[in-house]
Amino acid sequence: xxxSSRDTAEGAGWGTAERGEYTQLMPARVEKLSWLNPxxxxxxxxxxxxxxxxxxxxxxxxxxxxQRAAAGAPAxxxxxxxxxxxxxxxxxxxxxxxxxxxxxxxPGFLKASQDTRFAVIASDVIYxxxxxxxxxSKFFRPYQDYRAPIYAIxxxxxxxxxxxxxxxxxxxxxxxxxxxxxxxxxxxxxxxQLLWHRPRTGDGQRLDEARKxxxxxDQQAVQPGPYWAIDAGPVRIxxxxxxxxxTIDAEQGAWLREVSQGPRPKILITGSPxxxxxxHHPCPIDGGGTVDDIVRDPDHHYVAAIGxxxxxxxRYPVDVDGRTVQYVVSGGGGAFMHATHTIPRxxxxxxxxxxxxxxxxxxxxxxxxxxxxxxRLRLRRFFTLTEAExxxxxAERLGITPARxxxxxxxxxxxxxLVASLLGAGGRPDRTSRFRLPVRKIYTQLFSxxxxxxxxxxxxxxxxxxxxxxxLRLRCFAATGNRAQEAxxxxxxxxxxxxx
Numbered sequence: 496x497x498x499s500s501r502d503t504a505e506g507a508g509w510g511t512a513e514r515g516e517y518t519q520l521m522p523a524r525v526e527k528l529s530w531l532n533p534x535x536x537x538x539x540x541x542x543x544x545x546x547x548x549x550x551x552x553x554x555x556x557x558x559x560x561x562q563r564a565a566a567g568a569p570a571x572x573x574x575x576x577x578x579x580x581x582x583x584x585x586x587x588x589x590x591x592x593x594x595x596x597x598x599x600x601x602p603g604f605l606k607a608s609q610d611t612r613f614a615v616i617a618s619d620v621i622y623x624x625x626x627x628x629x630x631x632s633k634f635f636r637p638y639q640d641y642r643a644p645i646y647a648i649x650x651x652x653x654x655x656x657x658x659x660x661x662x663x664x665x666x667x668x669x670x671x672x673x674x675x676x677x678x679x680x681x682x683x684x685x686x687x688q689l690l691w692h693r694p695r696t697g698d699g700q701r702l703d704e705a706r707k708x709x710x711x712x713d714q715q716a717v718q719p720g721p722y723w724a725i726d727a728g729p730v731r732i733x734x735x736x737x738x739x740x741x742t743i744d745a746e747q748g749a750w751l752r753e754v755s756q757g758p759r760p761k762i763l764i765t766g767s768p769x770x771x772x773x774x775h776h777p778c779p780i781d782g783g784g785t786v787d788d789i790v791r792d793p794d795h796h797y798v799a800a801i802g803x804x805x806x807x808x809x810r811y812p813v814d815v816d817g818r819t820v821q822y823v824v825s826g827g828g829g830a831f832m833h834a835t836h837t838i839p840r841x842x843x844x845x846x847x848x849x850x851x852x853x854x855x856x857x858x859x860x861x862x863x864x865x866x867x868x869x870x871r872l873r874l875r876r877f878f879t880l881t882e883a884e885x886x887x888x889x890a891e892r893l894g895i896t897p898a899r900x901x902x903x904x905x906x907x908x909x910x911x912x913l914v915a916s917l918l919g920a921g922g923r924p925d926r927t928s929r930f931r932l933p934v935r936k937i938y939t940q941l942f943s944x945x946x947x948x949x950x951x952x953x954x955x956x957x958x959x960x961x962x963x964x965x966x967l968r969l970r971c972f973a974a975t976g977n978r979a980q981e982a983x984x985x986x987x988x989x990x991x992x993x994x995x
Contacts, residue, residue, distance in 0.1 A: 496983065496985065496986065497979060497980060497982075497983040497984075497985045498985060499973065499985035499986060499987050500854065500855060500856050500859055500898075500899065500973065500985070500987060501856070501898045501899055501987065502899065503899070504882050504883070504899070505979075506980075506985055507855070507856070507859050507882065507899075507952060507954075507975070508951055508952025508953075508954070508973075508975030508976070508977050508980060509859075509862075509882050509952065512951065512952075512975075512977040512978070512979060513977065513978040513979070514950075514951060514976065514977065514978065515599060515602060515951075515976055515977055515978045515980075515981035516602060516978065516981065517595070517598045517599045517600075517601055517602055517976065517981065518595070518598070520598050520601055520602075520636075520637065521595070521598045522632050522636065525593065525594055525595070525632070526593070526594075527594050527949065528592050528593070528594060528622055528623060530623075530831075535623050537692075538623060538624050538655070538692055539623050539624055539652070539655055539692075540690070540692055541624075541654070541655045541691060541692050541739060542651055542654075542655070542739045542740065544687050544690055544691060545687070545739045545740055546740060547687075548683040548684065548686050548687035549683055549684060549687060550738065550739055550740050550742075551684075551687070552654060552738035552739050552740070552744070553738070553743075553744030553745070553746070553747075553781060554744075555657055555658065555672070556658075556721060556722075556736060556738065556744060556746075556747065557744065557746050558672050559658060559662060559666075559669070559672065559720055559721060560572075560720050560746070562669060562670075562672065563666060563669065563719055563720045566667070566669070568666075568667075568719035568720065569719055571724075571750075571753070571754065572719040572720055572722065572723050572724060572750065572754070573719075573723070573724045573725070573726060573754065574646075574718060574719070574723055574724065574725045574726070575726045576612070576613075576725060576726060576727045578612050578727040578728040579728060580728050580729055580962075580963065580964045581728070581961075581962065581963050581964075582611075582612045582727065582728050582961075582962055583610060583611040583612065583959060583960065583961045583962065584611050584612055584613050584614060584615065584727070584732075584959075584960055584962075585604070585607075585608045585611050585613075585614035585615070585957060585958065585959055585960075586614070586615050586617055586764065586801055586825055586957065586958040586960065587600070587604065587614065587615075587616055587617070587825070587828035587829075587957040587958070588616065588617035588618050588619070588801075588802075588803030588804075588825045588826040588827070588828050589617075589618055589619040589650065589803050589804065589806050589826040589827070589828050589829065589830045590616055590619070590620060590633070590634075590637075590828040590829040590830070591619065591620050591621040591622050591629070591633035591634060591829060591830075592622045592633065592829055592830050592831070593622075593629065593632045593633035593637075594949065595949045595950075595953075595976070596829055596830070596831070596832075596949070596953045596955060596976070597633070597637060597828070597829030597830070598637055598829075599951070599953050599955060599974055599975070599976035599981075600828055600829055600953075600955045600956075600957060600974040601637050601638070602974075602981045602982075603957075603972060603973075603974045603980065603981055603984035604641070604957050604972075604974070604984075605640055605641060606982075606983075606984060607957070607959050607972050607984050608641060608643075608959065611643060611959065612643055612727070613643050613644045613645065613646060613716065613725075613727075614638075614641060614643065614644075614645045614646070615645070615646050615647065615648070615732070615734065615764055616645060616646070616647040616648070616828070617647075617648060617734075617764050617765070617766065617801060617802065617803035617825060617826070618648060618649070618650030618651075618765075618766035618767075618802070618803025618804050618826060619649075619650030619651070619652045619653060619766075619803060619804070619826075619830065620633075620634060620647050620649065620650070620653055620661065620664075621633050621634065621652065621653060621660065621661075622652050622830060623652060623655070624652060624655035624656050624692065625649075625652055625653040625654065625655055625656050625658070625660050625661060626656060626660055626694065626695070626698055627659070627660035627663060627664075627694070627698045627699030627701075627702050628698055628699060628700065628701050628702065629660075630660065630664055630702060630705055631701055631702075631704070631705035631708075634664070634705075635705040635706065635708040635709050636705075636708055638709065639708040639709055641709075641714070642711070642713055642714060643713060643714065644713075644714060644715060644716030645709075645714075645716055646665070646716050646718050646723070646725065646734065647661070647665050647718075647734075648721065648722065648723075648734040648735065648736055648764055648765070648766055648803075649661050649721050649736055649738075649766065650737075650766045650803060650804060651737075651738065651739050651740075651741075651766070651804070654738055654739045655692060655739075656692065656693065656694045656698075657672070657693070658721060659671055659672075659694060660694070660698070660699065660702075661721065662720075662721070663699065663702065664702070665716070665717075665718050666717065666718055666719070666720060666721075667717045721736040722734055722735050722736040722743075722747055722750070722751075724754045726759075727962070728962050728964075729759070729760065729962065729963075729964050729994065730759065730760050730761065730762060730962055730967070730994070731754070731757075731759045731760070731761045731762075732761070732762045732764060733751070733754055733755065733761055733762070733763050733764065734763075734764040734765075735747065735751060735763065735764070735765050735766070735786065736766065737765060737766040737767040737778065738766075741766070741767035741776070741778065741804075742778065742779050742780070742781065743778065743780050743781070743786065744780075744781045745780065745781040745782035747780075748780035748781065748782065748784065748786075751780075751786070751789055752789060755789050755792070755795040755797070756794070756795065757796070758796055759796065760796050760797075760798050760967070760994040761795060761796055761797045761798065762797070762798060762799045762800075762801065762960075762967070763786075763790055763797060763799070763800040763801065764801050764802075765778065765786065765800065765801070765802045765803075766802065766803055766804055767802055767804055768800075768801075768802025768803070768804060768805060768809075768822070768823075768824045768826075769786065769787050769790065769800050769802060769822050770809075770811040770813065770822040770824075770843065770844070770846075771802070771805050771809060771824050772805070772809075772837070772838050772839075773838055773839050773840075773841050773842070773843050774843065775787075775843060775844060787800075790820060791815045791816075791820070793815075793816060793818070797820055798820065798821065798967060798992050798993075798994060799820065799821040799822075799823060799967070799969065799992060800820065800821075800822050800823070801823040801824075801825055801958070802822075802823070802824055802825070802826075803824075803825060803826040803828075804826055805824050805826045805833050806826045806827055806830045806831060806832055806833040807824065807826065807827050807832060807833050807834075807835050807853065807854060807855065807860075807954070807956075808823075808824060808825055808826075808827055808852075808853060808854040808956045808971050808987065808988065809823070809824035809835070809838075809851070809852070809853045810822070810823050810824075810851070810852040810853075810971075810988060810990065811823075811841075811843070811844065811846045811850075811851060812846060812850050812990070813844045813845070813846055814844075814845055819992075821969065821990060821992055823958075823969070825956065825957070825958050825971070827854070827954065827955045827956035827957070828955065828956070828957055829955060832855070832860070832863065832953070832954050832955075834860050834861075834864055834918075834919070835853045835854070835855055835856070835857050835860040836857040836858070836860040836861035836864065836885070836889060836915075836918065836919070836920045836921070837860075837918075837919040837920065837921070838853065838857065838921075839893070839921055840893045840894065840895060840921065848893070848895050852971075852987075852988045854954070854956055854971060854973060854987040854988065855954040856886070856897070856898055856899060857886075857889045857893075857920070857921075858882060858885040858886030858887075858889045858890075858897060858899070858901070859882055859885070859886075859952075859954065860954070861880060861885035861888070861889055861915060861918060861920050862880050862881065862882040862884075862885035862886075863948075863952070863954065864918050865878050865879050865880040865885065865914055865918060866878075866879050866948075867948060868918065877910070877914070878914055880911055880914055880915075881905070883901040883902050883904065883905035884901070884905050884906075884907070884911050885911075885915070886899060886900075886901040886905065887901040887905040887906070887907050887911070888907050888911045888912060888914075888915045888920065889915070889920055889921065891907050891912075892912075892915060892920050892921040893921045950976070951975050951976030951977045952975040952976060952977065953974065953975055953976045954973070954975065955973070955974040955975075955976075956971050956972060956973055956974065956987065957971075957972055957974070958970065958971055958972070959972065962994075963994075964994065964995075965993065965994055965995050966991050966992060966993055966994055967991070967992040967994055968989070968990075968991050968992075969988075969989070969990050969991075969992065970986050970988070970989045971986065971987045971988040971989070972984040972985065972986060972987065973985050973986075973987045
């Protein structure tokens with residue numbers, strides 16, 4: 496197996512490397528998605544409108560569920576498969592930007608996914624707004640050679656057009672919902688409807704042609720709605736839809752409590768991770784309670800909770816009354832990279848730094864962003880840190896032993912300290928924190944994706960899960976865009992989870 500980023504800098508994708516063959520998979524014309532484009536921002540406005548004027552996601556989701564039930568979908572929303580007791584499946588999150596970082600994941604994904612029974616996309620199948628015509632280059636084309644079914648849960652971007660395209664692709668070509676009565680004038684609902692983004696006229700005309708790319712019988716998957724459960728071998732995999740704002744409605748909450756009953760080991764797939772960046776986000780349920788309350792209940796037998804939305808990999812082994820639940824972030828499937836170097840020293844739910852895992856490593860993340868900002872601000876000589884310098888200054892700021900030794904030549908100077916501080920390394924406030932550049936804050940997240948790089952290393956990732964009656968092995972594989980990691984995808988993290 497090839498070196499990972501924990502072994503060598505070359506294993507992380509740094510240094511002189513040959514670009515992979517993923518570019519041959521891409522369409523002739525690729526539109527690079529820019530989050531600095533005012534048109535893109537305006538199209539993706541529904542999340543902001545929902546937070547200002549009320550979130551209609553729960554009501555719309557209920558209407559989709561009722562439509563699917565009327566069409567004959569199982570009332571319990573459980574997909575019952577005939578997988579053996581020993582089988583494997585893939586999880587990949589936040590995939591669909593349709594550019595080089597997404598396609599760079601594909602060769603390694605296809606290698607690592609050989610003999611798997613199905614895959615799950617965990618959040619944000621399509622950027623920027625989930626349009627039907629984007630499924631050609633952002634779903635059907637990249638995964639045309641994956642010979643098994645693909646299930647999905649929607650992310651907030653899939654909801655920006657009320658989930659219509661998602662339902663057509665994954666839910667048996669579900670027809671559009673009928674229009675609702677107009678709200679009373681001058682109410683919050685009226686203002687929201689007035690400003691609400693809707694699909695453009697004629698969207699989806701290319702969908703039938705795009706489906707031909709994944710048209711074989713063994714690739715077909717029909718799911719009962721935007722949330723579902725899969726009984727596969729000895730486990731139940733439960734996918735929940737957290738909508739625009741990272742919550743679930745009361746109807747879905749009642750269903751989740753019901754399908755979580757029983758002794759079968761369970762894995763949660765969610766669009767909003769429950770532990771992320773050293774913080775706990777339990778995911779509220781309308782009417783009371785949280786998703787994590789359900790996960791932590793010993794009668795429900797959850798062993799893992801995997802969330803997308805954040806574009807990197809993180810793992811938190813949380814002790815819950817004497818048993819360990821693995822809380823995982825897996826959103827590195829193709830969209831721009833969210834920084835890991837801004838994650839503080841971990842101390843949450845009795846999980847310490849020695850138990851925490853992330854990819855990219857914090858030092859690699861800082862080196863990546865230092866290059867990005869140096870290029871964007873035209874201050875390359877000042878901002879750019881080598882991966883060794885970045886690793887060393889992260890170790891100093893957080894007081895940790897780095898997963899990959901920086902080497903004796905990596906000196907921590909006033910410049911490396913200043914750049915690390917300006918880029919928010921370690922999430923620790925200091926004298927320069929008021930001048931910190933935008934890396935994680937929601938009001939400045941647009942800058943980083945707008946500066947996305949289209950040359951390796953990309954620091955993307957995906958999961959393979961191998962199930963037996965006794966255990967679940969979870970592995971995080973890296974995709975850098977370089978040929979070496981494409982031919983032999985390195986394992987960045989691995990954990991075996993008992994099922995008995």
